[in-house]
Amino acid sequence: MSEPRVPGTPAEPGMPPVPPTASAGQSLPPDPIASAGATDLTDGQWHRLHPATPLLRGGIVLVAILGFVLANFRERLVDWIFGAPDLPGDPLQTAYERGQLGWAILIVIAGLVVGIVGFYASWRMHTFRVGDDVVEVRSGILFRTHRRARLDRIQGVAISRPIFARLFGAAKLDISVAGQDAKVQLAYLRGSETDRLRHDVLVLASGARAAAAGPDVANAAVATGAAAASVVPGVVPGVVNQRMRELLAPELDPALAPPESVVKIPPGRLILSLVLSGFTVVLVVVAVLIVVMSLLGRREFFIFLILPGILAAIGYYFNRFTKSLRFSIAGTADGVRIGYGLLSTSNDTLPPGRIHAIEVSQPLLWRPAKWWMIRINRAGAAGQSSAQTSTLMLPVGTVDDVRKVLGLLLPGLAGEHTRELLLAGLVAKSGAGFTDAPRRAWPLRPLSWKRTGFAQTDDAILLRSGFVWRHLTVVPLARVQSLRISQGPVQRMLDLVELTVHTVAGPVRATLGVADRAGGTAAFGRWSAEVVEAGATDHSHRWAEGQTS
Known part of the structure; x- marks a missing residue:
């Protein structure tokens, strides 16, 4: 048995401290954190999730299953519990006539107590902490799970608000890191805490130095507490108004970026x-x-x-x-932020350098309207249930929308010459800065050989292909995993090669099926050297190192 802990002493590692108690004739000073109504979630200490987390994660499902079982097996339950299949009517009436109503009530109460205790224990054992280098989450009662995510490996931070969780003012925070199934999830947090924690995590991941806390921070905490206290007389109206503002507010505030950087659909x-x-x-x-x-x-x-x-x-x-x-995309100081959703909403922040490949595509039926779609490859998104939405950067947009989004995803593509090259990759049939496949590629690409080609900017490789479904693939040099040049027997006869640029797994495949052998071989050698140089000089994993947050 462990010795009792003295109130006011530090807690064991991973456990919250025991609050001090007042002795007779003494009073405790007010807790500044409690009075301000806020806690610092990045102080390196263990914190718990939203109190409604058990209900939001499994309580509703349990109630639904229980209701289904009772509705479909009502008579069998009566027969099994009371041994009275010949007594029709309500189970409570059957229990009353058999003199077992008290036992039935005790069974129901015991079931409720067991469920509540189980949910409470699950909530108590589910904790998280954010340090200077890692985010950690511990969960489980019988089988414990401990997940860690390095901040310098973060690929994105997403906040999702399912419709039922929004009624409680709760939100889910997903921190994606490089690796398969490497996501760390905090479900659920209070809405205001979620936004603040996302900002703090991105600041820590960027390498920026935190500004020293001074009188302004204390004044801000006092102002927060005063603002919270001002709504106490009208608690219910204040909560209702706040929930209505959260439900009607846009998922991504256009004020976070200049208006021209936000795409409207x-x-x-x-x-x-x-x-x-x-x-x-x-x-x-x-x-x-x-x-x-x-x-x-x-x-x-x-x-x-x-x-x-x-x-x-x-x-x-x-x-x-x-x-x-309600799709929106904008540039922020911490990267590109994408928001979408009407009832259940979500917004995702992609820090700089986390985009491994970009594909601009146009289905045949969209061609008369001149609409395009943009998807990306990002580490950690493959295999997730939300992979389709987390990799879709533009559901449908015009050429101007494509320019704006590409300028946000890869700022190096914002130059005038590069914009002209991108436009040529979208609409030009041949040439216009691209090294196209030769005419002898016609047997392998009878419809699209004129549109099949490659080009290069200072920091990216561009691949163009497709006739029925047009594609323009952009791969940053610093994100290339490997390069491959291959030649089959038919390609050898036609003096052609195939070029492949490997990136992380995702919906974008950077492959050029046919290219001239001499030109493709020269491009392969040039890209191999420039990829190594770009990777050695890339510091996007700590994009704000040395700055002050």
Whole structure:
């Protein structure tokens, strides 16, 4: 057995300190942290999550399962508990007639107590702390889990607010680091704490020196406490107003960046882009197939394919529409911030140097409207359930939107010459600064050989390809993992090669299927030397080192 701890003494490692108690005739000084209504979450100490975390993470699911079981197995439960299958009616009436109502109430109360104690223990054992170099999370009751994330390996910090969590003023913080399934998740925190913690984590990851706390910090804490106290007389109206402001506020504040750096997607464009998507084409083909099968007398296809297909299509369109309706992207001091979502919202901050590849693509049905889509490769996003949204930088946009977004993702592409080169990579059929595939590549690329080529800027490799589905891939030199040049038997006959630029796993594949052998070999040698040089001089993992936050 451990000895009792004296109040006011330091706690054991990983445990919160015991607050001091007042003896007879003495009074304790007011706690400045408690009076200010805020705590420093990056002080290196262990902290707990939002008190509603057990309910938000599993309580609702447990209640739903319990309700389903009671609704579907009601008579069997009555038979098993009371041994009275011949007594119809409500279980409480059955218990009353058998004289077992007290036992039934005790069973219900015991179940509730066990559930509450389990949730409370789970919340108590789930703690986190943020130090100068790492973020740590410990969780679990019987099976303990301890996750650590190095701050200099952070690939992005995302804040998501599911619709039910928003009612409690809670939010989830995801810290993505390099590696498969290496994400550290804090679910859930108070909304104001989440935004402040995201800022502090990015400041620590950037290498910036923290400014010394002076009188201004204390005055700010006092002002915060006074502001919190001013709403005490109207607690309920104040909470309701605050929740309404949070629900109606934009996920990404346009004031964080100049107005010209924020892309706006009109609802009409978004709806039409979904209608003209590849999913719609597949849906039409499946519908035609089902109609043909129905005309041939296979009526069962209507029940087993039409109804599930309609429900799946509605869910797909609704999910894509609600996630992209309030889409916004802007540049901040800590990197690019992307926000999206209507009911359940999310915003993600990508620090500088965390984008490994960029792809600008245009489906055939979007070509008359001159719309484009932008996706990226980022470390740690592959295999995650949110990979599609975390790698989508522009759901649908014009050429001007593409220029703005590319300027945010890679500031080195903002030069006049580079902008012209990018525009040529999007719309030009051949030439315009690109080294195109020769005419003898026609047998392998009968439609797109004129649009297949490569180019290079001071800090990136550009690959252009595609006729039906146009692609422009941009890979920063400092983010290249490896290079490959290959030649199959048919390519050897045509004096062609294939070039591949390897990056982290993701939706973007930086491959050029055909290129002239002499030009491709020269580019491979040049890129190999410049990639090594760019990697040696890259310091984007500590993008603000030496500065003062």
